[in-house]
Amino acid sequence: MSGTQASSRSGTVAIWDLPLRVWHWALAAFVLVACVTPNTFDRLHRLAGYAVIGLLAFRLIWGMIGSRHSLFARISLKLRAAPRYILGISRGDTGRYLGLNPAGAAMLVAMLALLTVSTVTGVMQVSVRFFGVGWIEQAHSLSSNAIIALIAVHLLGTLWMSVLQRENLARAMLTGRKRVPERAQRSAQPGPSASRPSVAAKIGPETAPVTAEENVSVVPDFPPLRAAPAVAAKPPAPAPMPRSAGVHDKRLGVGR
Numbered sequence: 515m516s517g518t519q520a521s522s523r524s525g526t527v528a529i530w531d532l533p534l535r536v537w538h539w540a541l542a543a544f545v546l547v548a549c550v551t552p553n554t555f556d557r558l559h560r561l562a563g564y565a566v567i568g569l570l571a572f573r574l575i576w577g578m579i580g581s582r583h584s585l586f587a588r589i590s591l592k593l594r595a596a597p598r599y600i601l602g603i604s605r606g607d608t609g610r611y612l613g614l615n616p617a618g619a620a621m622l623v624a625m626l627a628l629l630t631v632s633t634v635t636g637v638m639q640v641s642v643r644f645f646g647v648g649w650i651e652q653a654h655s656l657s658s659n660a661i662i663a664l665i666a667v668h669l670l671g672t673l674w675m676s677v678l679q680r681e682n683l684a685r686a687m688l689t690g691r692k693r694v695p696e697r698a699q700r701s702a703q704p705g706p707s708a709s710r711p712s713v714a715a716k717i718g719p720e721t722a723p724v725t726a727e728e729n730v731s732v733v734p735d736f737p738p739l740r741a742a743p744a745v746a747a748k749p750p751a752p753a754p755m756p757r758s759a760g761v762h763d764k765r766l767g768v769g770r
Contacts, residue, residue, distance in 0.1 A: 526691040529612050531581040533572075535690055541569045545629070549662060563636045570629055583613035592619035608678050612692055617671065625664055632657040 530538075548562040577586035592614065599609065599616035609615065614622060635654035638644040676683045686692045 525694055527612070527694050528690055529583050529692045530687060530690040531584060532690065533576060534580060534584045535687055537569055537573055537576065538687055541566065541573075544569065545661065545665070549658070552658075560636075560640065563633050566629060567633045567637075570626065570633070573626065588613075589619050589623065592616040593623065596620040603675075603678075606678065608675060610679070612694070615675075621664065621668055621671070625661070625668070628657050628661045628664065632661060 544562045544565045548559055548566065551559040551562065576584050593616070596616040596619065602609070603617065611618075632654060635650050635657065638647075638650050639654055644650050672683050681693050683692075
C-alpha cells in the first residue's frame with residue numbers, strides 16, 4: 515500500500531509539494547538573517563538579500579508550473595473574497611480550505627510585493643548610480659519594516675487559525691499534508707458514488723474511474739460564497755472540465 519493511500523485513511527491528503535515547502539522555510543530563514551544584520555554584518559545582509567531575490571524568482575516560476583496548490587491561477591478570485599473572509603473570521607466562521615484561504619492569498623501577494631521592493635531597492639543602494647539617493651534608502655527602509663510587521667501578522671494569523679480549525683498549520687507546511695474535511699472523507703468512501711459517473715460521462719468513455727484518493731484530493735479549495743436568493747429558476751450551468759494532473763500533482767497523488 516502506498517504512503518498516499520495510507521495517509522488518506524488517517525484523514526490527511528498531500529497539499530504542499532516539497533519544492534514549495536523548501537522555498538517557504540528557506541525564505542523565512544534568509545529574511546530573518548536580512549532583518550538582523552543591517553549595518554552590522556553588511557556582507558551577510560547583502561548575501562541574504564541576493565538569496566531572497568533568487569527565491570522570489572523561483573516562486574514566480576513555480577506559481578505557473580508547480581502542483582495545484584502552488585499555482586497563482588486562483589489568486590485573483592481569493593483576493594476579491596479576502597475582505598468578506600476576514601470579516602467572517604472575526605465571527606469565528608473560518609471556512610475550510612485545503613490550499614490558501616483568501617486571507618492567506620492576500621498575505622502572499624503583499625509579502626511578495628514588499629520583498630520585491632525591499633530587495634530591488636537594496637541592490638540599488640549598493641550600486642554606484644543610486645548610492646546615497648534619499649528616496650531609494652527610504653523605500654528600502656519602509657518596505658523592510660513593513661515586511662517585519664507582516665511576518666508578525668502572519669505568525670499570529672497562523673496560530674489563530676490553527677486554534678479555530680483545530681489543526682497545526684505550521685506542521686502542515688513541514689509535512690505537506692492537511693486534514694481533509696469530513697464531507698470529503700465521506701465522499702471518498704467506497705460505494706456507488708465513488709466512481710462519479712456524471713463527470714466520467716462528460717470526459718469520455720475511455721477515461722478511467724476516479725479513485726477514492728482522487729475523490730479526496732479534488733475538494734474545492736475555493737468554496738462558493740453564500741448564494742443570494744434566486745429570483746427565477748435557471749438551468750444548472752455545465753460542470754467545468756477538470757484540469758489534467760501535471761507531473762507535480764501526480765507525484766503528490768493529487769488529481770482533478
